[in-house]
Amino acid sequence: MSTLTATAAQTMLQQYENIRTFTEKICQPLEPEDTVVQPIVDVSPPKWHMAHTSWFFETFILTPHLPGYNVYHEQYSYLFNSYYNSVGSRVQRDQRSTLTRPPLRDIYTYRQYVDAHMAQFLGTVSEEKLAELQPVLELGLQHEQQHQELLITDIKYILSTNPMLPVYTPRPKQAQPSASVPAFFLEVPGGTYTIGYRGEDFSFDNEHSVHEVLLSDFEIMNRLVTNGEYMQFMADGGYGDFRHWLEEGFAMVNKEQLQAPLYWVKQEEDWYRYTLHGLEKVNPDEPVCHVSFYEADAYANWAGKRLLTEFEWEAASQVYPPTEGNFVESDVLEPRAADPAKEGLQQLYGDVWEWTYSAYHPYPNFEKAPGAIGEYNGKFMLNQMVLRGGSCATSQSHIRTTYRNFFHPEKRWQFSGIRLANK
Amino acid sequence: MSTLTATAAQTMLQQYENIRTFTEKICQPLEPEDTVVQPIVDVSPPKWHMAHTSWFFETFILTPHLPGYNVYHEQYSYLFNSYYNSVGSRVQRDQRSTLTRPPLRDIYTYRQYVDAHMAQFLGTVSEEKLAELQPVLELGLQHEQQHQELLITDIKYILSTNPMLPVYTPRPKQAQPSASVPAFFLEVPGGTYTIGYRGEDFSFDNEHSVHEVLLSDFEIMNRLVTNGEYMQFMADGGYGDFRHWLEEGFAMVNKEQLQAPLYWVKQEEDWYRYTLHGLEKVNPDEPVCHVSFYEADAYANWAGKRLLTEFEWEAASQVYPPTEGNFVESDVLEPRAADPAKEGLQQLYGDVWEWTYSAYHPYPNFEKAPGAIGEYNGKFMLNQMVLRGGSCATSQSHIRTTYRNFFHPEKRWQFSGIRLANK
């Protein structure tokens, strides 16, 4: 084995260990009881996330590629498969809270078992094999990063349903901006833009099929919509005025009697919101968060603007390339106010996922990978809307300007927010 | 009043009378009891359609613009408003079968009352006024044509739930094609296409905002997918193989235990289907019909092809302009087999609405009309898929190549079918 190959495998192992460790850091403040419940079907038990991400490496790397590997437990394939029909039957998604056993400590042991064998695998794999498996290894790591973000949003949801409103972790000290940032619009010229990922690093199949789109001139708001702006919409009766809403959004608002973003509660005259640091008063300068697509669209209509399409968002990111953002590494776990010291476009990366008015459909010439990996993205390409830019729960190394996240338009438990377009 | 103006109003009146008469022709074979039930929320009682289309003219033309007009009945505005929040409250959509009163004969009287006053209005309206109201008048007529199509699909659904499988009208005699038409694909060159309606005649707001899109080369199938081809998909276990399906489609198939298009029943070894002419054996050469978007997409995946986008469909209609089709005027009320005497692209118009893989979203720079008319289309622009080309239940004068119909992807009670794209 050449020194160079050793480095590639070692690098991969280093990456692997970093990412795996971060999952456990996220779960460290939890009680065992926190890790098993499933208050809504969107949320998975943290214990399940921890096991499922290990199952991924066991199923797609260790079992087929590490000679002599014995699975940790015969039933885990059934217990911790998420949605891969190709891999066999599985616990139904809405039944994940039945898995009180194996207990959390067994899941930690399972993770250690998989990690030890992954270290063994990466310590002995041939150059050719590593090159062949590189895409799956990288997919496994990206997959675990996606589940890290889901862990954070699911933990937030789980704890929020508890009447004691527990603190997951204290808010880190940070300086507040000295002033608010006024909203204005920046021009993006029309023309033909190339959409999709063209680099050498990892990317998902849904970003492939690079193709060109023709756009007209448009304008993009310099920062995210703030809580303060959104509270004006609320104060103006926004939730009660059908003219701003898509039909299905207005039906949802009425059925669920929505009056504010998820996690917001009014106490006397003031709005508070549940955060992973406990209940906090709403800061008007911070970006509004935990809104559905319907709320984002209704706000835009009320403001006389509109949401961007995903193609416009990607074009804007080519004209004004983002370089930094408030990601999970900041430990804030909430969006932050815009920075008055910055000119031009900001917050394109991080803080909140930005709803676009684009359905999550295949790009032209989209091709599914063969086998189970082909179930990763393609089969979800309907009835969901694309979100762009990552959030305060996303890892910095996980995001790209071509990254397409997607959720159903009524979902609110992700860190999702609003950026406006003009024209 | 000039002779020319007189002609414009007379022409409008002639059109009005033709369209209104056709509504009553559709309802002529019905029993009063058929006109009041609502077996699923998608279906409206025929009596309600008859009243609602009259309410449209009363509300938007007669009441505001015919001096001295008295509404036929004070409560009808509440009873027969469909979804216009601007116009006030209304009977909830799923409660329309509560309207056993007014009885059918009163609805006929209401129609006559409105028609008489419309004749009076069009006989006396000034040139300027007519020009001003032309868009609303045309909208009212197009609206009634849309409800005519819904009347046919809703009557079909209502009668199909009856264990006696009643015949609505006997099938007209017609010659059957002498042979099947083989499937092949026709090229459509890539490039920039102009999308949206650019003519002088009526069109809906959702077709406006003419804009350009960039397309790659693709190929379009020469005819619609047939029952025979679809039965091969069924015989090949298509409904049971997750690999062909979108996740939500496969969930629907399993939950509702779907095995065939809507209205199909197997008797001994053969497939039959309910039609407005009674139960008939499935003809393998006729286009498959009453499939959901999910089924259309799964069929395309099974066949190794895909559905067109709505932009590709419209581009193809520019390269191969359709001139004729099997519309409601043929009285067949079912799609017809392709014509072996024809070369090139056929069935682009009529027979079945063709599901596209495009979400029903606003075109760039879409603008809602002010007031109640602005609720016509815009608020439905989410979670629905675009269908193109009209069906055997559509009026010939109602269709255009730019016409955008839209339904939720799980709906099957419309005359909806499949055309494939290649590449």
Next chain:
Amino acid sequence: MSTLTATAAQTMLQQYENIRTFTEKICQPLEPEDTVVQPIVDVSPPKWHMAHTSWFFETFILTPHLPGYNVYHEQYSYLFNSYYNSVGSRVQRDQRSTLTRPPLRDIYTYRQYVDAHMAQFLGTVSEEKLAELQPVLELGLQHEQQHQELLITDIKYILSTNPMLPVYTPRPKQAQPSASVPAFFLEVPGGTYTIGYRGEDFSFDNEHSVHEVLLSDFEIMNRLVTNGEYMQFMADGGYGDFRHWLEEGFAMVNKEQLQAPLYWVKQEEDWYRYTLHGLEKVNPDEPVCHVSFYEADAYANWAGKRLLTEFEWEAASQVYPPTEGNFVESDVLEPRAADPAKEGLQQLYGDVWEWTYSAYHPYPNFEKAPGAIGEYNGKFMLNQMVLRGGSCATSQSHIRTTYRNFFHPEKRWQFSGIRLANK
């Protein structure tokens, strides 16, 4: 055939014709559209009642016992069977509104066809055969009387859902009592009472199995609870105070946000209620009606009293035998105020069915009849509560003091009301 026998058959035919004619009198004010809808599963379409009662005679008398009888229509057995598993499959109960065909006029023809053959049957039947079939014939007539009462309650419900609040028939003129009747309690001595039907006339199997029960002394209220008394309960916050309610009743009140009996609406300061004569102001002296068991029980608790058991009710009827009541023959179709001219117990018969605190269970040694007739009562003997005494929608000839009616405790669409016990 002896003269005597002829008289028995003639008497039966006379009874038959009287009862069958009354069904058609009830339906006479209806539009065809009124006769097909089913707004809630409890309610059956009037057309269905009309056909089902005819199906009963066809199935249990004509087909097996009239030589050469041809059924009117082969499919009617499937269409109009209610719940007799022994007789074969049937349209599911919640699907009865799918039967827009056969139209109402065909149902009338069906009734005439059955009636003509019943006349033929009763004109030719032998003495022995008549004696043998007497129980089924009487059951058929009692069955039709039960459906007459359901027709009235179902028509009331159907019309009440219509925003136009149609008048079924004008209220007949009647003198109002000159004064209110104060409430007091009458003693019923404890001891052994014989329960169940011991006469020679028709009675249902659920009244058989005559047996003795031991009762303590108790007291019974002289009249029914009035609207005025019930409005005091409402005004005292009765619907909002958990202490008066059974757990499941309070859950229902909260879920459905109940504040008054069914059909009541408040307009400005006054309570009105929908009746078959249209919307009328609530008369405080009339018995409260259209309350569930839960409301009856909560009212009794609030008043510091309780409901009677069915055994106490029957014992009281032995001590104070009722002789008259406000039945359907009065044409009032609403309960009437108590009569100040009467002393002692009144309203035990008619006006409203009186909820008892007795579950509808089999009497000791209850035996089901063999075959389909055995499904008449026995299989419903759980989760329902017994009501006694008949209502303003019951035929006078249909009631007995031993008659056991039964409904689920949450039901309110019957003419059901409250009488209190003390001790």
Next chain:
Amino acid sequence: MSTLTATAAQTMLQQYENIRTFTEKICQPLEPEDTVVQPIVDVSPPKWHMAHTSWFFETFILTPHLPGYNVYHEQYSYLFNSYYNSVGSRVQRDQRSTLTRPPLRDIYTYRQYVDAHMAQFLGTVSEEKLAELQPVLELGLQHEQQHQELLITDIKYILSTNPMLPVYTPRPKQAQPSASVPAFFLEVPGGTYTIGYRGEDFSFDNEHSVHEVLLSDFEIMNRLVTNGEYMQFMADGGYGDFRHWLEEGFAMVNKEQLQAPLYWVKQEEDWYRYTLHGLEKVNPDEPVCHVSFYEADAYANWAGKRLLTEFEWEAASQVYPPTEGNFVESDVLEPRAADPAKEGLQQLYGDVWEWTYSAYHPYPNFEKAPGAIGEYNGKFMLNQMVLRGGSCATSQSHIRTTYRNFFHPEKRWQFSGIRLANK
């Protein structure tokens, strides 16, 4: 404080400590994750049971009666109130799994805190105070015993939903009977029986109001219906034959596609069932268990017999007084086969709760206690059926022949079984 009083308080403390310790013994085999989930609304999380039983003593004894007592945690009253409206608002019953916090270890601390203060209270309480509070103290202990039984049934349900079918505790060694016990019937003479509790010890309010009932002669089966007998019913198509079933029972069987008691699974040709000792093959001599009232009644009809009423059951227990039974103390946690060495009536106590055909209604002159304690039983007296005799999950000291347990007729997660009556 006199020696005698000291003994009364000491006795109470001893009882208190025994019962409290047993709760913790039941929970000892559980993982923290097992104690928080709620797979169906009937089941409460074990952690919740542990806290709620402590809350009872805190709320009704310590807070009002121990001077200077500080509640363990201010929010616990909200978190762990079950259904006492009088005590204030509470976590909704179906939301108990949201309580991942406080974690299990805090609940143990809470229990210790309450126990220490109860010891303090009972060590210092005056003779008069103790006499006054005796009923509430005893109620608290009986209440905890009821929750111990629920803990066992809920733990069984929770673990059964886990695909790993975990063993809660190994089955204790025990000798199996040498032979089956044939079924026969024992006579109980008719006459007047006194029903209700007449002793000096604790009993619930629902057993009070001692009264007489008149019964006819009847016969009672000598033992419980066995698995073997029930499997004959199954093999004879019992679940598919409507003639045996109450209408609502047959609807449930069809909707849920029931084919066997709860926890039964067929593997190849044999029936197995989940027990707290893991999956075990069904023993044909053991009593059938985990059947609903509907199944019990259908079995009885199939067998040509019937269920007893609760009055007959109590009368039989007077004629054949039970002296022993298979209770929770045996550690078997499953019903046991009848004993061939015994003559006469057996298994009246323990093994399984016996469904009776009596609705759970108030006895004549039933009176609710004032205040919150009055909510203990009365408000549940509808739509539930009485069960008698205790089960293998009941404490021996908790049962009496007058004890009335009650569940809705469709419930199957309790240890409920069948005894037949004849005549």
